[in-house]
Amino acid sequence: MRAVFLICIAIAPCSVLGLWPIPRNLQTGTTLVKLASTFNIKVDIDNPPQDLLDAVSQANTYIQTDKLQRLVVGRGANDSAALGQAPTLPGLTLSLLTSDAPESANCYRSCTAYWDPQRRILSHSPKRWNVCHSDCKFHSRVVQRLDDLRIALAPISIVNDIPAFPYRGFMLDTARNFFPVADIKRTLDAMSWVKINMFHWHVVDSQSFPLDIPAFPEIASKGAYSSSEIYSAADVQDIVSYAGARGIDVLVEIDTPGHTAVIASSHPEHIACSQASPWTDFANEPPAGQLRLASAATTNFTAQLISSIAKTLPSSLFSTGGDELNTNCYAEDAQTQADLAKSGRTLEQALNVFTQATHKSLTDLGKTPVVWEEMVLEHTVTLPKDTVVMVWISSQHASSVAAKNFRIVHAPSDYFYLDCGAGEWLGNNPSGNSWCDPFKTWQKSYTFDPLASLTTAQRSLVLGGQQLLWTEQSSPENVDSIVWPRAASSAEVISLIFWTGATLPDGTARNVASALPRLHDLRYRMVRRGVRAIALQPHFCVLRPGVCDLRS
Amino acid sequence: MRAVFLICIAIAPCSVLGLWPIPRNLQTGTTLVKLASTFNIKVDIDNPPQDLLDAVSQANTYIQTDKLQRLVVGRGANDSAALGQAPTLPGLTLSLLTSDAPESANCYRSCTAYWDPQRRILSHSPKRWNVCHSDCKFHSRVVQRLDDLRIALAPISIVNDIPAFPYRGFMLDTARNFFPVADIKRTLDAMSWVKINMFHWHVVDSQSFPLDIPAFPEIASKGAYSSSEIYSAADVQDIVSYAGARGIDVLVEIDTPGHTAVIASSHPEHIACSQASPWTDFANEPPAGQLRLASAATTNFTAQLISSIAKTLPSSLFSTGGDELNTNCYAEDAQTQADLAKSGRTLEQALNVFTQATHKSLTDLGKTPVVWEEMVLEHTVTLPKDTVVMVWISSQHASSVAAKNFRIVHAPSDYFYLDCGAGEWLGNNPSGNSWCDPFKTWQKSYTFDPLASLTTAQRSLVLGGQQLLWTEQSSPENVDSIVWPRAASSAEVISLIFWTGATLPDGTARNVASALPRLHDLRYRMVRRGVRAIALQPHFCVLRPGVCDLRS
Incomplete structure (x- = not known):
């Protein structure tokens, strides 16, 4: 049992399940149960793996420290009598079940993805999923109060808790503005709470190069914003390790051949149209500058660069980017x-x-x-058959990528870009607006259908999806509030499909109205744990699910 | 000399003056001067007022603790030789000048508004302005480094530093979501750094009533989100006092007769259409509920309510609200x-x-x-002649208010609403967008002309203006990043007019291109002081003024 164990701490009343993503198969009972103040989860497994013990320890800590009040006050009053008489649960014991064993009262919610600590990859092979996702039952969602831990509506049965797609990601750009390791770790924490299992790290770009690449230290030393704004090799390993302990793989991107202007500060010989003016003629945003892709020396340099960093990383995936290549830059070089x-x-x-x-x-x-996507849709390069293609320009481009038989990660700007809607960031343009306006609400993201434009045969090409933060207008100061809880939308299957299918456990179709109370729960939990997630509504609305719907 | 003393800590190169708002008359020299590591501002005034001493102490603390690097690295390299030879300034001494005295090297930058500690009001009478704004000169803007405090381009002369309009405000809504006193104080700190002198506190609304009103404690005890989300009488005095020490007056609003649904939880007899459904028929946002304005008992209750809180407040201004009255609510009551x-x-x-x-x-x-504005433009009530009218629905409505000869505070949603652009917050509306989309960038706010639609004779009706944060989608988690540095736009005259006139000190017209580098300086200073102001651009652009302009 090597699974990363992600216990689900749920808060909410009958109609509001705090589980996120909601499990594929979920049944609840009607018995209110309180948690003892000394409530504790124990492990009864022979030779338990350390990562399971760590996860249980973390879960116990959260139960004791979150101190979440039940959010919906109306319900709290309604069932205060029942709570007074509710039995107290002293603890839970986790034990393994064989796949053909009957459900047991003492079981654990299985992991979100299989983490292979030796290969250090996330796997979704059927065999490993079977090992990981043995049928089991976690005895109830947990409701906490400041002074009174409790469980509501036992027993809860969660079986076959398997995500539909293996890639549920989040992308952070650390080149437009720099994010210290602590901010990335906090983001990884929050990702783990919503079972996001891939950190797409867009680590460098034309504006800065904050990554120390072992064979090329001069690129960061001359291309980072400052010497204190560089991810050292040790930082990278620290982040990879921290992510791994939370079931998260790290996909590093070195964007090429565009988005590389900053390399000119250390290797001017490899960069065409370096900071050419006006930048609008040579790049989608300032500064201009692209790798001299026709040069054998530059090609060799780039391959070595990529190899030098990639070989230090455990992930089986690595991104070479390939977006927004400006041909005019080369025409004039x-x-x-x-x-x-x-x-x-x-x-x-x-x-x-x-x-x-x-x-x-x-x-x-x-x-x-x-x-x-441009490497498939706009250029005529030959790619390995198993290349993963990120669809970003428009959600409608997924079908074109699928038509070429490449695997797809959905990252569409029209649904998943977290930076849209913040206005124009270019200077001297007072009437400008966000290029991908409007703001992509969590609701908008939640309505994304990752299979909509694909044929049945093409559906197996979908690896998953991710929300993304480009950081022209973001920094450590707002990363929590611009990302959370919105990035949880895609984690829940972008409407359950990524995680568990198209319908809710009760058979109804996924919809924002039933998701919102759970998302509120999640947001308040995040705030309690130090992630500055933004308020989605007035607290008045949080307390009264449905009352602030447009039609209510 | 009772003035609140606001010293200006500026960072930036020649072309980037860190002063905000930029003074009306500013001249710079060409001599680089470094600050000694023991640099200190001293006061040489007989019987100096305590608030001046406090302000100088705060300025000295900022100089020592901000540890701001010079932002523009290119310039740092260019003048590193000159800096090496620059003389060191051990300190500055502040002394008073009579109005007809010649300029002196040792003087202080005058206050932004006259604060009368006895009456506890902000005054703008000509006489008091004269007292406050004696001509003087603060010897230079200050540039700091981590290890090397310095002054550039001495001498700097700032004379006649008088704001054009007396009301430069910021409004915070603490009813949709609650903000602890500490968040309000931090906001007041940031306001003081940009010389905002009015805190418009939209303290209560239909969603919650977090204000303890002495004669009516039951309204907050039943109408606040929780007992820990109430501003006690002591909290209110604490906030007023903290604001006053920073030259900021507090304008409290009890919005009536609309936006009062929450009062039904303690006084149902006074509220019509309480939480009527569908809310869209009875209110602009949930929940519905308005004071029964035709009832003598309710009228008496409301007058007593307002009097009970207003008499505890030092400000000469108090807002009774009056927006978005729903007539259908009364038609069906x-x-x-x-x-x-x-x-x-x-x-x-x-x-x-x-x-x-x-x-x-x-x-x-x-x-x-x-x-x-509705109380003037949509209703036929009789108002005291000196009533102050806030124009919010559209900037174009200012002329209509002026035509009725009322004083104006500009608070237009099309320029000054900080909450626009964050998408739909109502539930179950996945395709919805922000009602006042798009996002109001600092540039958009900066281009506002407070005199544009007014005749010359009407211009004296303009008291000033303010940016506003309605908090349906905001909370302590994002208040810094959604407000700052954007709310500094209106502080700078909404294009200098509020503060110093329509043109820059060098005679050129106000424009976003020249303001941006100063605003960056301000933002980095705010972050250093613990206010999580958002990044306006990639750090790359901050370091290179103009390079990321749309046309560069």
Whole structure:
């Protein structure tokens, strides 16, 4: 039993289940049970793995420290009499069940994904899922009060708690603005609470290069915002390890050949149109500058760069980026034109050679490349068949990627971009607006259908999805409030599909009205645990599910 | 000399003055001067007032603790040689000048508003302004480094540093979601740094009543979200005192007769259409419920309520609200219809009687009523001539208010609402958007012209303006990042007019391009002082003024 154990601390009344994502199969009873003030979860498993013990310890800590009041005051009054007479539960004991064993009162909620500590990857092979997701039952959701721990509505049965898709991610850009390791760890904590299992780390970009790459320390030393704004090799391992302990894999991206202007500060010979003006002619945002993809030396440099960092990382996935390539940059770069003339290649052919080299540096390490959609939809490069493609420009592009038979991670700007709606960040443009306006509410994200535009045969290509934070207008000061609890939307299957299917346990269709009270619960829990998640509604509405619906 | 002393700690290179708001008359020299590590501001004034000493002490603390690096690294390299040879300034001494005295090297930057500690009000009478704003000169903006305090470009001369309008405010709604006193104090700190001198406290609303009113303790005890979410009388005095020490007056609002649903929890007899359904028929947002304005008992209750709290407050201003009155609520309220029939009044006539009574409770205390624009533009009530009217629905409504000869505070949703752009907060509306979308960027706010729609004769009616945070989607978790540094826009004259006039000290027109570097300085200073102000741009852009302009 090597599973990462994620116990579910739920708070809420009958109609408001605090579980997030909601389990595929969930049944509740009607018996109110209080938790003893000394309530404790124990493990009764031979040779229990350390990660299970750690997770149980963390769960016990949360139960004691969250001190969450029941949110819905109306219900609290209604069942105060019943609570007074409710039996007290002194503790829970976790034990393993064989897959054909009957359900037991003392069991644990299984993990969200199988974490292989030796290979250090997240796996979703059927065999491993079976090991991980043995049928079991966690005896109830837990309701806490300041002075009175309790359980409501026992028994609760959760069986076959298997996510539908293996990739439930969150992306953070640490290049536009820098985020200290502590902020990333806090984000990883919150990710684990909603069972997000992939941290897509967009670590560098044209604006800064805060990553110390072992063979190329000069890139960060000259390209980071400051010497204190660099992730050292030790920092990277610390983050990977911290994530792993929470069932989260780390997918690092070195975006190439675009989004690399900052490399000019240490390697000007590799960058075309470096900080060319006006930037609007050469890049989607300032500053301009792209790797000289037609240069053999630059290609070799890039492959070594990627290899040097990728080999330090346990994940089987690594992203080479590939978005927003500006062809004008190369058209006006004399060296690139000379390189192309010399080789007799077109720019597209040169891009193909470049990409083959960078991807070979990954496949040589046994890793699978991840790219943005342009590499499939706008260019004619040859990619390994198992390449993972992130669809970002529009949710409607998923079908085009699927038509080319590539695996898909949904990251659509029209549903999942957390930075939209904050207005124009470019200077001297007082009437400007957010390029991807409006703000993507959690409700909007929640209505995303990851299978909508795909044929039945194409559905197996969907790896999963993720919400994303690009940080032109974000920093450690607001990362919690702009990400949480919104990024929980995609974690719940973007409407349960990612996690458990298209319908709720009671058979009704997923919908924002029934999700909102659970999301409120989650948000208040996050705040209690030090994550500054934003309020989604007036507290008045939180206390009265449904009363603040548009139609009520 | 009773002025509140606000020293200006500026960071920035030649082209980037860290002063905010920028002074009306500012001249800089060319001599780089470093601050000694023991740099200290001393006061050389006979019998200096305690508030001046306190302000100087705070300024000295900031100089020592901010530890701000110079933001623009390019310039730092350029003038590193000059800095190495720059003379060291051991300290500054503040002394008073008579108005006809020549400028001196040792002087202080004058206060932003006259604070009368005996009357505990902000005054803007010409005489008092003269007392407060004696011509003087603060010797330079201050540039700090982690290890090297310094001054650049001495001497700096700031004369006649008088704001154009007396009311530069910020409004916080503490009813949709609650904000502990500590959050309000931190907000007051930040307000003082940008010379905002009015805290408009929208303390209660339909969702909750977190204000303990001496004669009516039951309203808060039954209407607050919890017993720990109430501002006690001591809390109110603490906030008023803390604000006063920073040159900030506190304008409390008890919104009437609408936005009062919560009063039904303690006084159901006074509330019409209490939580009527569907709320969309009876209110602009849930829950429905308004004071029974046609009832003599309710009118008397409301007047006593307002008087009970107003008399504990030092400000000469108090707001009775008056926005978004829903007539359908009264049309369907049997008691209101009976009250109207009995008195023979129309609803408008009853509203007039109600308003006369609530305003008399203020004028009896020597206070001036403040109302939202509907009380002037949509209703036919008689108001005291000196009533202050807040224009919020549209900036274009200012001229209509001026045409009725009322004083104006600009609070337009199309320029100054800080909550716009965060999407729909009502439940079960996945495709909904922010009602006042898009997000109001600092640039948008900065381009507001408070005199645009007014005749020359009407300009004297403008008291000032304020940015506002309604908190349906805000809480202590994001208050810093949603407010700061954006709310500094209106503080700087909404384009200098509020503070110093329409042009910059160098004679050029106010514009966002020249303001942005100063606003960045301000934002980084705020973060250093514990206010989690949001990043406006990638740090890359902060370091390179102008490079991330749309046209550069």
